[in-house]
Amino acid sequence: MTDPRTMTKHVSKLLAFLSVAVLMLLTVALAPMFSQAERDPGDAIPAAVTLPAESPPLAEVQAVVPRSQEQIYLSFAPLVKDASPAVVNVYTAKTVKSRASTMEQLLYGVPAQGSSVQNSLGSGVIVAAEGIVVTNNHVIQGADSFRVVLSDRREYPAELLLADERTDLAVLKIDTGTERLPTLDYADTRAVQVGDLVLAIGNPFGVGQTVTNGIISATARTDVGVSDYSFFLQTDAAVNPGNSGGALINTKGELVGVNTAIFSRTGGSVGIGFAIPSEMVKRVVDAAVNGGTFVRPWLGLAAQSVSFDIAKTQGLTRPIGVIVTEVFPDGPAAKAGLRRGDLVTAIDGREVFDEKGLKFLAAVRNPGEQAQLTVLRAGNSQTIKVQVEPPPGATEADVVLLADGSIFNGARVIELSPRLAEENGLDPFSKGSGIYVHSVTRGTISRNYFKPGDIIRTVNGKTTKTVKDLEGVLAKGGRTWEIEIERNGRTVKGTVRT
Structure with a gap:
């Protein structure tokens, strides 16, 4: 009979041998990983998941456990530290x-x-x-x-x-004297893509400077209704009241846009925020520093979006671009040779889908610069260069106060013009010629008959195209006034006896 103590010794030797064998196998299996870690101890991202230009699809990339403390503590903190001041x-x-x-x-x-x-x-x-x-x-x-x-x-x-x-x-x-303040550089928002990582920095609800992160959810949002020159970047980074005017930055610490608005039914963030692209921000800042007036370049055309049915008739596979419906005489578009019926698909290589997008992409250029319009005409695509210019005509600086004692007494008026239309969001094509009522003085007789925004078409049968035309009719005096005005898109005629 075998001595139990002898058997225990044999079993112990066998277990020791197996333990050594297992350790040797683990060493051989893990050697490549440790050698890689020694070669790249400071890698922020494991080599196994780094995606070079010719990397395999993400589905083929295997997730691995972080192998260093640096990889565990990845953070936006250095980026925020540089940008937040x-x-x-x-x-x-x-x-x-x-x-x-x-x-x-x-x-x-x-x-x-x-x-x-x-x-x-x-x-x-x-x-x-x-x-x-x-x-x-x-x-x-x-x-x-x-x-x-x-x-x-x-x-x-x-x-x-x-x-x-x-x-x-x-x-x-x-004014900080001679001290130079920290700044954010402008990002090239033409290169912004849906899915890009962004951070929003601001002061929501007045609680103090706050940072949120997310992605670009959409670009070229033109139907938000926040401003006339709508072309917003949409982000799901939390933006709340108080964030307005704050920075939306990319992972390079560059200013992608200025946070402006949110879509919310409760007043809090629901992941739909909008920012003005930095290319427009730069134009406005340059104008403020170099004269104090922001002049919007003008193409001199009106356009409508392309529906799916129109796209099919034009031989397009999808709705894209805008159809030119009006060309202002002697305007930039007319001088460049654009016609009614032309289909503008892009400006400076960037696709457009409505008139607001077209106006925005023109407005980020300085007056006198050329914009390249990609135009589809009779089935043929061509590039037409248009030199953008300030809209011509009277501005709000040319407002005239009428003080003749008639029913117009107290009304501030100005001639309709492309520039006035741009400044007030009017349509210079549908409004035609006339006198625009800019404002009405409180307590004057004109408040009984006119409202800001009215367009005076005729007075006593005389067409009023200029302020001089109107003043000439008023100079004749009288107690009976036959007036035709346009109010809220409707023509109103009447006779006033004083």
């Missing part, structure tokens, strides 16, 4: 006058007239080291004073250089 808070103050009722005056001793100060908060981005800050127009609109607070809590009064309602952008300047 260029994002500021913008505080505004507005004095609001109020009038107390007789009852309030008697019961509570409230003064007949008083005033209060309303404060609001938004975000902004430093885009020039000498203190140039860009924000949204709706952040500063109607305010009497402005204050910019840097990320390190220093505060400076700000001067308003430019406010443009139609692009919803405003430019402020702060």
